[in-house]
Structure formats: structure tokens, C-alpha cells
Amino acid sequence: MANIREIAKLAGVSVATVSRVLNHYPYVKEEKRQAVWKAVEKLNYTKNINAVHLAKGKTSIIGVILPYVNHPYFSSIVDGISQEALRHGYHLLLFQTNYDVQKELEALEMLRVKQVDGLIICSRTISWEMLKLYQEDGPIILCEDTTGCEMSSVSIDHYEAFMLGMNYLIAKGHRKIGYCIGRTSGTNSERRDAAYRDALQNIDTVPREEWIFDRCLEIADGARVVKALLSMEDKPTALLVASDQVAAGIVLWGQKNGLQVPENLAIVSFDNHPIAEALGITTVDLPLLSMGQKAFQLIHDCFIGKTTTNQNEQLPVRLIERFSV
Amino acid sequence: MANIREIAKLAGVSVATVSRVLNHYPYVKEEKRQAVWKAVEKLNYTKNINAVHLAKGKTSIIGVILPYVNHPYFSSIVDGISQEALRHGYHLLLFQTNYDVQKELEALEMLRVKQVDGLIICSRTISWEMLKLYQEDGPIILCEDTTGCEMSSVSIDHYEAFMLGMNYLIAKGHRKIGYCIGRTSGTNSERRDAAYRDALQNIDTVPREEWIFDRCLEIADGARVVKALLSMEDKPTALLVASDQVAAGIVLWGQKNGLQVPENLAIVSFDNHPIAEALGITTVDLPLLSMGQKAFQLIHDCFIGKTTTNQNEQLPVRLIERFSV
DNA sequence: ATAATTTATGAAATGCGTTTCAATGCAATA
DNA sequence: TATTGCATTGAAACGCATTTCATAAATTAT
Numbered sequence: 001m002a003n004i005r006e007i008a009k010l011a012g013v014s015v016a017t018v019s020r021v022l023n024h025y026p027y028v029k030e031e032k033r034q035a036v037w038k039a040v041e042k043l044n045y046t047k048n049i050n051a052v053h054l055a056k057g058k059t060s061i062i063g064v065i066l067p068y069v070n071h072p073y074f075s076s077i078v079d080g081i082s083q084e085a086l087r088h089g090y091h092l093l094l095f096q097t098n099y100d101v102q103k104e105l106e107a108l109e110m111l112r113v114k115q116v117d118g119l120i121i122c123s124r125t126i127s128w129e130m131l132k133l134y135q136e137d138g139p140i141i142l143c144e145d146t147t148g149c150e151m152s153s154v155s156i157d158h159y160e161a162f163m164l165g166m167n168y169l170i171a172k173g174h175r176k177i178g179y180c181i182g183r184t185s186g187t188n189s190e191r192r193d194a195a196y197r198d199a200l201q202n203i204d205t206v207p208r209e210e211w212i213f214d215r216c217l218e219i220a221d222g223a224r225v226v227k228a229l230l231s232m233e234d235k236p237t238a239l240l241v242a243s244d245q246v247a248a249g250i251v252l253w254g255q256k257n258g259l260q261v262p263e264n265l266a267i268v269s270f271d272n273h274p275i276a277e278a279l280g281i282t283t284v285d286l287p288l289l290s291m292g293q294k295a296f297q298l299i300h301d302c303f304i305g306k307t308t309t310n311q312n313e314q315l316p317v318r319l320i321e322r323f324s325v
Numbered sequence: 326m327a328n329i330r331e332i333a334k335l336a337g338v339s340v341a342t343v344s345r346v347l348n349h350y351p352y353v354k355e356e357k358r359q360a361v362w363k364a365v366e367k368l369n370y371t372k373n374i375n376a377v378h379l380a381k382g383k384t385s386i387i388g389v390i391l392p393y394v395n396h397p398y399f400s401s402i403v404d405g406i407s408q409e410a411l412r413h414g415y416h417l418l419l420f421q422t423n424y425d426v427q428k429e430l431e432a433l434e435m436l437r438v439k440q441v442d443g444l445i446i447c448s449r450t451i452s453w454e455m456l457k458l459y460q461e462d463g464p465i466i467l468c469e470d471t472t473g474c475e476m477s478s479v480s481i482d483h484y485e486a487f488m489l490g491m492n493y494l495i496a497k498g499h500r501k502i503g504y505c506i507g508r509t510s511g512t513n514s515e516r517r518d519a520a521y522r523d524a525l526q527n528i529d530t531v532p533r534e535e536w537i538f539d540r541c542l543e544i545a546d547g548a549r550v551v552k553a554l555l556s557m558e559d560k561p562t563a564l565l566v567a568s569d570q571v572a573a574g575i576v577l578w579g580q581k582n583g584l585q586v587p588e589n590l591a592i593v594s595f596d597n598h599p600i601a602e603a604l605g606i607t608t609v610d611l612p613l614l615s616m617g618q619k620a621f622q623l624i625h626d627c628f629i630g631k632t633t634t635n636q637n638e639q640l641p642v643r644l645i646e647r648f649s650v
Numbered sequence: 651a652t653a654a655t656t657t658a659t660g661a662a663a664t665g666c667g668t669t670t671c672a673a674t675g676c677a678a679t680a
Numbered sequence: 681t682a683t684t685g686c687a688t689t690g691a692a693a694c695g696c697a698t699t700t701c702a703t704a705a706a707t708t709a710t
Contacts (some may be wrong), residue, residue, distance in 0.1 A: 014660040019698060027658055049379040054665050059375065061418070070397070072406040079395035082421045086428070091440075092419045093386070093412040103411070113374040115416075169697035216688055219599040252603040274544040275600070278577040279590045328666055344668060352688055376666035378697050485683040655708065663700075670693080679684070 002043035010039040022047065031189075054116075062299060063116035065095045065107045067123050071217065072273055073243060073288065077122050077143065080292020085230070088300055090117075099125045102156050111137040118299040123186065139302035141295045144187040146312060152302075154294040154313045159191040161284045161317040162240060165268040166199030168282075169238045172325050174266060175203065178211025178236035180225055180246050192242065211236045222249015226259055238266035238325070242275040251324065266325040280323040287315045327368035335364040347372065359450065378439075387624060388441035390420045390432045392448050396542060397598055398568060398613065402468065403445050405617020413625055415442075424450045424508070427449040436462040443624040445617075447605040448511065464627035466620045469512040471637060474499040477627075479638045484516040487565060487607045488641040491524030492562045493607070497650055499591055503536025503561035505550055505571050517567065522627040536561045547574015551584055563591035563650070572606050576649065591650040612640045 004022075008015045013032050020028050021036040023141050030120045053059045064081055068073045078092070085092055093116055095107035104126045109132070110116050118139040124131070128149045134140060139152065144152040162179075169177055179196055180190055184218075193212075200207050210232070213225050225246070229235055241247040247269030261267050261281075269276060272285035294313055301307040329347075333340045338357050345353050346361040353361075364370070378384045379542050389406055389432050391399045403417070410417055420432035429451045435441050443464040449456070453474045459465060460544055464477065471478040487504075494502055497591050504521055506514055514520055518537075525532050535557070550571070566572040572594030574587045587605075594601060597610035619638055626632040 004698095005696080008660095015697075016660060016662095016699080017658085020659090023698085027656090032659085044439045046434075048379065048696055049435075049440045050375055051665095052698080053375040054373065054379050054667095055696075057699040068404070069394075069407055070396070071402040072397075075395040075400045078419075079393070079421070082394055082419065091435075094403075094407065094417045094419055096404070096411070102615065109371075110374075110416075112371045115374045130654065160421070219603050222603070240659070247604055248600070275573070278544050278547070278574055330666080330670095333690095338652085340667075341669080341689085341690060341692095352686090354688065357689085373666055374693095377668080379697095380666075380668045382695070649695090651710100653710070657706070658704080659702105660704105661700105661702090664698080665696100668698100670691105672691090672694080673689085675688075677684105677686085677687105677702100680682085 001048075002045040003048070004045075005032040006036065006043060007036060007039045007045055010043065011035040011090070014247065022131075033180065039041055057114065058117050059115065060089060061091045061093050061116045062296070063093045063095055063110050063119045065097060065104060065119060065121045067097050067099045068217075069094065069096050072245060073271060074122055076271075076288035076297070077292040080289040080294075081120055081296045082292070083289075084293045084296035084300070088246040088296075090296070090300075091285055099127075100125075101126050105130075108134045111140070112160075117303065118143055120295045120299060123188070125185070139299050141299050143291055143295060145191060145314075146187075146310075150310055152298055152307075152311045154291050154298060156188075156286050156288075156291060156315050156317060157191075158188045158263050161270060161286065162192040162195035163199055164317065165240045165270070165284055166195060168268055168319060168321075169240070169266060170199065170203055172238075172266065174238040175205055176211075176234075176236045177238045177240065178208065178213065180213040180216035180221075181242045182215070182217050184214050188243075196240065208236070209237075216241070216246040217243065218245050218247035219252075222246045222251070223253040225250050226253040229265070230257060232260060236265070238268070239260075241267055241269040242284055244269045244271040244276040245283065247283070247291075248275045248279055250277050251281065261324050268319070268325060272320055274319075276322070282320065282322045282324045284317050284319050285306065291315055326373075327370040328373070329370075331368060332361060332364045332370055335368065336360040348566075355511075358463055359476050363418050382439065383442050384440065385414060385619070386416045386418050386441045387627070388418045388420055388432055388435050388444045388448045390422060390429060390444060390449065392424045393420055393542075394421050395418065396597060397570060399447055401596075401613035402617040405614040405619075406445055406621045407617070408614075409618045409621035409625070413621075414518060415625075416603050417623070422450075426451050430455075433459045436465070442582070444626060445590070445624060447621045448513070464624050468616055468620060470516060470639075471512075471635075475635055477623055477632075477635045477637065479616050479623060479640065481513075481611050481616060481642060482516075483513045484520040485593060486611065487517040487520035489642065489644050490523055490565045490595070491521060493593055493644060493646075494565070494591060494650065495524065495528055495590065497563075499563040500530055501533075501536075501559075501561045502563045502565065503533065503538065504565040504567065505538040505541035505546075505575075506567045507540070509537075509539050513540075514567075517565075521565065533561070536564075541566070541571040542568065543570050544574035544577075547571045547576070548578040550575050551578040553580055554590070555584060563593070566592055566594040569594050569596040569601040569606065569608055572608070572649070573600045573604055576604050576606065584650050593650060595646075597645055601647070607642050607645065607647045607649045609642050611642055616640055 097103040142153040145155045178324045270285045276283040422428040445466045467478040470480045594608045597608045601608040
């Protein structure tokens with residue numbers, strides 16, 4: 001495979017001139033420019049991008065850390081990141097972690113070794129302290145509220161979102177409310193839990209731990225929840241469901257097992273995925289695509305030096321009333 | 326940032342020895358090994374991975390070309406690729422093309438410039454001829470039947486899958502059958518169309534072009550199909566639906582608009598996504614996760630020199646009977 | 651006409667780890 | 681004791697493009 005020196009030799013110019021031509025810099029005589037392009041074509045030359053990366057000290061790749069690719073919540077975010085990245089000539093390196101700290105660390109290491117110019121963390125298990133150790137290696141954007149930790153972020157106000165759902169249910173007369181969540185740890189989950197408890201406190205009601213369903217991620221988990229509900233003596237009358245997928249599962253498996261929504265169980269879910277519309281589920285719209293886009297924009301602002309301080313952006317949510325309450 | 330030469334100097338050894346230590350090669354005295362690690366720690370050294378890539382001539386990154394990340398069909402494949410890649414220490418670079426030939430070409434170019442060691446093409450628009458120009462630059466695996474084009478592939482037999490669905494519908498007495506598809510071009514779609522026509526021919530029935538619904542990708546497209554069906558004088562009694570998502574949309578929007586499945590319309594869909602189970606949709610299971618895994622395995626076989634010729638693997642499908650027919 | 655710019659161009663340094671090759675030191679075999 | 685062979689180690693070459701710096705030539709400004 002030809003390299004830039006061979007091109008230089010064949011074109012009768014220096015490597016510097018070749019580089020200038022290849023990168024469309026000014027100050028090259030037209031004849032030399034021609035000669036270089038001719039040589040490039042003759043030798044079927046292509047840059048070795050790894051040499052470029054080494055020389056430039058950057059790769060135009062940003063890493064995306066997320067637990068699962070195959071989940072609408074995360075692939076929406078990735079979609080958003082991807083769209084913006086494309087517009088700016090960046091590529092995406094995917095790190096599917098399954099919430100494994102070891103894998104998260106490996107991904108972070110990619111920032112140190114300059115495999116990626118920056119990192120967007122869609123969700124994580126690793127601690128903020130640990131993350132901070134990597135801040136000096138390049139920009140990191142978190143998709144969660146980073147209040148109190150001095151890191152950049154774009155986030156959805158999950159407290160507000162849950163509060164919105166809770167108050168809606170309460171206004172509709174519900175008092176026995178539970179919720180379904182993907183996991184109980186993590187900033188986003190903790191914010192939601194706080195809203196849940198605060199909302200209940202507002203109506204002088206104590207939370208019931210058995211009405212909190214953990215590990216609810218996909219449709220099939222809805223079936224599990226339905227089963228659990230059916231075997232309960234004292235059931236909640238309403239559920240906040242942190243994913244439209246799970247909500248869909250609850251509605252559909254509920255139908256088959258005699259747990260009708262909203263007759264026997266009211267549901268407010270989150271995401272506003274098309275499935276919620278199709279099932280008439282009242283949901284809180286979460287701007288996931290925008291969050292991905294914004295995340296890239298923030299990181300890009302760091303690259304172009306537009307931003308040097310930590311940025312924190314909060315995206316608005318809104319409740320979409322349908323027929324599941 | 327420290328480099329390997331500084332480590333060598335501090336440790337009082339040659340860079341070759343440092344490299345040996347860093348890469349866990351044998352033949353280094355224990356004392357020197359210690360000295361190197363100590364220097365590494367003292368200078369807080371990390372390899373510059375771009376230099377490694379340049380020197381080794383490979384990146385341990387494989388590119389994944391796909392039209393949309395945010396679609397269960399593709400994210401299942403990516404999930405499979407990702408799982409296997411992880412096991413072998415490879416990373417994934419994502420190229421979301423939206424079926425734009427220009428973007429596909431850019432992704433292919435990444436193989437030439439050695440940004441990626443290999444490429445998995447989940448779906449494409451670009452021609453086989455064009456693709457072949459890049460074969461010399463590294464292994465390329467297609468997720469489609471590549472009969473007649475001498476390229477490696479892992480594929481689902483979409484002809485067989487559609488034929489399975491058609492014969493099932495026909496056995497149930499249906500004669501007026503249409504289908505919904507993501508796009509009409511592409512190998513996979515053409516194979517499906519062929520099966521559709523062959524199956525109809527077998528029962529001496531002529532295909533009805535107006536019963537073929539193009540651009541059916543997501544739940545919302547199901548609503549469109551329902552609407553179109555309702556406005557038809559002469560409706561099909563059954564539909565093959567190339568995506569469980571769309572099928573779900575048809576079932577759910579049909580319910581609201583008085584088009585009951587299976588009473589007014591029988592449906593056999595494809596993928597066997599959890600949503601199909603939840604809705605009781607009869608579907609043909611497509612091993613998408615396995616396809617992704619297998620795709621990576623094939624490409625990996627090329628890397629380790631296990632395979633030098635084109636491989637073509639066909640994965641089996643099976644019909645899962647539920648209640649939509 | 652002279653000074654001040656601007657245009658052009660190449661040599662050489664830079665970014666940095668891997669790998670080959672030759673050489674030296676030691677131990678085991680003949 | 682001589683020889684074969686493995687264990688160790690470093691110098692130097694290699695992969696390759698970018699960028700700085702110095703220089704030279706061509707313009708433009710004064």
C-alpha cells in the first residue's frame with residue numbers, strides 16, 4: 001500500500017506539499033496540485049487514518065456507553081447522538097456494558113488511550129468519583145442530573161416526570177400507587193423514587209415497598225408484574241411504569257389475565273413510544289432523541305473550545321393524556 | 326503525556342523491553358519488569374492506542390453498517406454482534422446510513438483507510454459490484470443471501486420464511502393475501518416477494534399489487550395500513566407482515582377502527598419480538614441475535630486466518646402459531 | 651526602487667508503539 | 681571441553697501523516 005512518501009516521490013514534490021494538497025490547503029501551485037492528484041490516482045493511494053489520528057492526536061470518534069443497545073429507550077438516545085455526530089463528521093463507538101462496572105471502566109479507558117475524543121454515558125453503574133478520574137482525558141457527558149458532582153450533562157428531569165405522573169394519578173383519586181422501574185440504583189431511578197415518596201407524603205400516605213417492581217425493562221416484564229399483582233391481597237390501584245414497553249406488557253398480559261387497564265389498574269408510563277399511543281396509554285413524553293442530540297452538541301462544544309466549563313442542560317417533559325387512567 | 330521512550334529512560338531499559346513488559350511477553354528479567362511497571366506508574370503512563378493501531382496495522386474495531394439504530398430488527402442484530410465482539414476484544418463502530426448510498430460509501434471507505442478491520446453490513450442500498458471493490462481492503466460480511474455474488478454472508482432465508490407464512494395462511498383457507506414490507510428493494514425483500522408470488526402461483530392466484538404495502542417499519546405504519554385496508558373495496562383476508570412492530574400496529578389500530586384480527590384479517594408476521602407474544606400474533610421466528618453473533622464469528626474467522634474463502638451461512642426459521650390467523 | 655507582504659515549498663521534527671535482527675550471557679548436551 | 685540452544689536485551693527500522701520552521705520567489709505597498 002502506497003504511502004505519502006511514495007506519492008511525493010512520484011509527483012516530484014515533498015511530503016509536506018502532498019499533505020497540503022490532500023488536505024486542501026492553499027499555497028500550492030496548480031501544477032503540483034495536479035501532479036499530486038495524478039500520483040494519488042496512479043498508486044491508488046489512501047491515507048492511513050491511524051497515522052492521521054496519531055499525528056493529530058484525535059480520532060473524531062466519540063464513545064457511547066450504554067447498558068443495552070437493544071432497548072428502545074437507549075436506541076432512541078443513540079439515534080439522536082448518531083444524527084448529530086453524522087452532521088459533524090464524527091463516528092460512534094459503542095460500548096454495551098450491561099451495567100458491568102468492569103466494562104464501563106474499559107470504555108472509560110478508551111478515553112485515556114485516545115481511542116475516542118469524548119464519551120457520552122447514557123447510563124452507568126460506576127461512581128461519579130471514578131468517572132471524574134477520567135475527566136482530564138477528554139470531555140464526558142452524562143445523561144443524568146449531575147447536580148453536586150461537577151460534570152457536564154443533559155438530562156431529563158425524572159423527578160418532575162414522576163411527580164407529574166403521581167399528581168395526575170392522585171388528582172384522579174388514586175391513593176394506592178406503586179411503580180415499575182428498570183433498576184433501583186442510579187441517579188435517574190433515585191430521582192424518580194424521591195418524587196414517588198414526596199408525592200405520597202404530600203397526601204400523607206406511606207409508600208408500600210411491595211408495590212415497587214424492580215427490573216422492569218421489557219414487555220415480558222409486564223407479564224411478571226401482572227402475575228405478581230394478581231397474587232396480591234392488597235393491590236395498588238395505579239402504577240407508574242418507567243417504560244412504555246413494560247406498560248404495554250402490563251396492559252396486554254393484564255387483558256389476558258383479567259386485570260383490566262384502567263378498570264382494575266390505572267397506568268401512567270414514560271417515554272411516549274409509539275406503542276403507548278397504539279395502546280392508548282397515558283404517558284409522560286421523554287425527549288430521548290433530543291437528549292442524544294444535545295449530548296453530542298455539548299461534547300462538540302467542548303471540542304471546538306466553545307465551552308470550557310461544565311454544562312448542565314435539563315430537558316422538559318410533558319404528560320400525554322390517553323386512556324389508561 | 327509520557328510515552329514509551331520516557332518510560333524506557335526512567336526504567337533504565339530499552340523501548341523494546343518496555344514494549345515487552347507492557348504486552349506481557351516472556352524473556353524479560355523480573356527486575357526490569359518491575360522497573361518498567363514502576364516507571365509506568367510514576368509517570369502515569371498509558372499507551373496511545375493510535376500508535377498501536379498504526380504500528381500493528383489494525384484497530385480491533387469492526388464497522389457495522391445499518392439503516393436505523395432505533396429499530397428492534399437492527400438493534401437485535403447489533404446486540405448479537407456486540408456480544409460476540411466483546412468476547413473477542415473487539416469494538417463496534419456504528420454507521421447509521423438511512424439507506425443513503427453516500428453514507429454507505431463513507432462507511433466502506435473506513436475499511437480502506439483502516440479505521441476498521443472488517444465490516445458487517447446489516448442492510449444496504451449500494452450494489453454488490455460497488456461493495457466488491459472494497460473486498461480487498463478487509464473482510465465484509467453481509468446479512469443477506471449472497472448467492473451469485475461471491476461474498477461472505479450470514480442470512481435468514483426470507484424466501485423460506487415467507488413461504489412458511491404463505492403456506493400456513495393458504496392451509497387455513499386464505500386466498501386473498503397481501504403483505505407489508507419495509508422496502509421493496511434489497512435482496513431480502515426480493516426473496517420475500519418471490520416467495521409471495523410463487524406461493525400464490527401454486528394456488529393459481531394472481532398477486533394484487535395494491536395489497537402490497539411498502540414502507541412498513543414501525544407501529545405507526547400499522548395504522549396507515551389499517552386505514553388503507555378500510556378504504557378498500559376488495560380487501561385481502563390475510564396479510565404477511567414483515568415486522569412484528571407493524572403487525573402490532575395493525576392489530577391495535579385495527580381494534581380501534583373495527584378491523585379485528587383474526588376475524589376480519591389474518592396476520593402472520595415476522596421476527597418473534599416479545600410484542601408478538603404479548604399480542605398473540607402468529608409469527609415466524611427470525612434468529613436476529615444469532616445472525617449478529619454469527620456475523621461476528623465469520624468476520625473473526627477471517628481475522629485469525631481460519632477462513633480464507635467466502636462463507637455463507639443460512640439460519641433456520643420457524644413458525645410460531647398463536648392466535649392472529 | 652526598497653521595504654514589506656504574501657505565496658510556495660521542502661527538510662526535518664513530531665506523534666508513538668511494535669518488531670526485527672544482532673548480540674551477549676548462561677546453562678545444558680555431546 | 682566444545683557445542684547447541686534458550687534466555688535477555690537494545691539499536692534501529694517501520695508504520696505514516698501532520699506540522700513547524702526556514703527559505704526562496706513573487707507581489708504589493710511605500
